[in-house]
Amino acid sequence: MRQFPAFFNLEGARIVVFGGGEEAARKLRLFNDSGADAVLVGGFEDVALAAEFARRAETVARADMARALDGARLVIIAEEDAGHRARALAAVRARNIPVNVVDQPEDCDFTVPSILDRGEIVAAIGSGGAAPVLAKSIRAKLEALLPQRVGDLAALARSLRGFVAEAIPEKTARRRYWERAFAGPAAEAAYAGDLERAEALLRQQARLTGRARGVVHIVGAGPGDPELLTLKALRLIQEADVVYYDRLVSPEIISLIRRDATRVPVGKSKGDHSVPQTEIHARLVASAQEGLRVVRLKGGDPFIFGRGGEELEAVRAEGIEVHVVPGISSALGCAASAGVPLTHRDHAQTLTFVTGHAKEGGVPDLDWPALARPAQTVVVFMGVDTAPVIAEKLVAAGRAPETPVAVIENGTRADELRVFGTLAELPFLVEEEGIRGPALLIIGEVAGLPAEQGRIASIVTEASGFAWFGADARRPDFKESAA
Ligand SMILES: C[S@@+](CC[C@H](N)C(=O)[O-])C[C@H]1O[C@@H](n2cnc3c(N)ncnc32)[C@H](O)[C@@H]1O
CATH class of the missing domain: 3.40.1010.10 (Tetrapyrrole methylase, N-terminal domain)
Structure with missing residues (x-):
């Protein structure tokens, strides 16, 4: 982008056009509805043009150009005579006022774009003077796309801004309201020329949105x-x-x-x-x-x-x-249900939760040597399918194959299933027991504790008749369903 587009507020601003021909008239017409105070330096010889601008622009003689330029915001020089043009440009440059010189791109501070004017909605297509005809043809295409009354809709929106801001104080909700408003039935009503209905719909929707505190x-x-x-x-x-x-x-x-x-x-x-x-x-x-x-x-x-x-x-x-x-979390629920303390002063000083399922499928790229360190518990979520690879990677990274493992399916539910074994046996446990999940793998010395306690409890049971579900957890066919 070689030129920066910006919309100037010209309400009450002095703009000066130099010239006396059709081109000067064309430029003056651009400012018709802008609220600017237009001054023509020179004067129209053509009677019709003189009549058209008699009330719209103050006419000042070229000899008085200094007075005309006093306080001017923008200047357009549309002089056909090279001498007039040069004198006008020198006077403008001396005052540092932004200037456009018709057909002299090298002397321009700004160019005048091809303008699509629908009242409040204005589109300006510029080519920086490179291809004005192309800019015009783009504008023509836009003209065909934009509803004729889009400006009316924008004017209505302007008149309702205060009401809507009060009804919907929250900024994002307000932005969403306007997005919906300009694509919904209120916009259609405005395009059909029914501004009364459009306004009623916009007000009603704003009240509803404002009340909604979801x-x-x-x-x-x-x-x-x-x-x-x-x-x-x-x-x-x-x-x-x-x-x-x-x-x-x-x-x-x-x-x-x-x-x-x-x-x-x-x-x-x-x-x-x-x-x-x-x-x-x-x-x-x-x-x-x-x-x-x-x-x-x-x-x-x-x-x-x-x-x-x-x-x-x-x-x-x-x-x-x-x-x-x-x-x-299921990690806590399953561990509690299975009697596996996830940390233990004698067995696990570190607890790690990992996922066994990578976003793109398969096993994620985990730090296997860190996970293989002893005296820690690793809880694997979503690891049923990848259990064989997880076991293999951990053993390859140095975790003992006889490290205890617990697999808990549907933990804390009526159909909970717990299976205990070792890391080496893990793939076998999952396959043999038909574990499909949701299930957690708890890997670490703590997973062997229920079995230890089970053995003690079994001894107590024999002596006292106390019922215990425990059994030798190291057997791969061991299975225990929650009562
Ligand atoms: C997408 S993760 C959601 C984890 C969940 N936010 C949590 O804190 O438990 C789904 C995985 O959680 C585990 N999971 C969830 N509920 C479970 C349960 N009742 N028993 C066993 N594992 C469970 C399984 O590994 C399952 O594949």
Whole structure:
């Protein structure tokens, strides 16, 4: 872009045109509706032109040009005579006033674009003097595209700006209101010439939008057991107008949603993205903009491998009130349910959560040597399919093949399944037990503790008749279903 386009406010400004022919008249006409005070230095010999501008422009003799230029904002020199032109240019340059000299691009501070004028809506196509005819033909194409009454719509919008700002104080919501207004029935009414109806529609929509104070709560539903919901989560799902929920949210929890609320499943299973993430964002935003109390209910905790962060950003970006309610992550729920302490002073000083599923499929590029270090627990989410590769990579990076492992499927639910074994046995455990998920892999010495306790409990049981589900966790065929 060689020239910077800008729209000048000329209301009450002095603009000076030099000349006395048709070109000077053309330039003066450009300023007809601008509110500028036009001055013609020179004068029209043509009687018709003189009559046309008699009231619209003050005429000053060339000898008086100094007076005419006093306080001028812009100057256009449309003199055909080279001598007149040179004297005018020298006088203007001496006063540093921006000038356009017709057909003399090298002397111009600004060029006059090809103008499409629809009242409040003005488009200016410039070529910097390179190809004015091309600029004109582009303008003609735009003319055909723009509704004739677009200026009326803009004028109506101008007259309603104060009302709309008061009705919708929040800036982003207001921007969205205008976007919808200019594409909706109010715009159509204005284009059809019915400005009264257009105004009524715009006012009504602004009142509705202003009253709508939607809010989104991104809520963790925990791993499945409804008793593991937080009190806050329970209250919010019973107050919500609409609940968007994941596949991982258990039916028992869904049954707690207020009966007359709208329930929308947006769940994903691996490889089956039933509702794309961007579509989920759009639906959350649209519901809140309708003034609804929206709950986005997610399995476990929303911020642990749950895309809660992306949803928070998307909703916040639209200026909508949004809150996050944590949930019990499946890592915590499964560990508690299986009696696996994720940290332990004797066995695990570090706890790491990783995903076993890369965005583009397969195993993600993890720091295997760091994960293979002893005295730590590694919890793998979404690792059922990739369990064999995960086990192989960890052993190759130095983790002992006999490191205990627990696989917990449907943790905290009625159909929970727990399988214990070693890292070397992991692929076998998953395959043999037909684990399909949702399941977690807990890798580390702590995964062996339930088995240890089970052995002790078995001894106690023999002596006291106490019932215990435990068995030798190192056997790959060991399986324990929750009672
Ligand atoms: C997309 S992640 C969501 C994790 C969730 N935000 C959380 O904090 O638990 C889905 C993975 O979580 C794990 N998961 C979720 N619920 C589970 C459950 N009840 N039992 C076992 N694993 C579960 C599985 O590894 C599943 O593939």
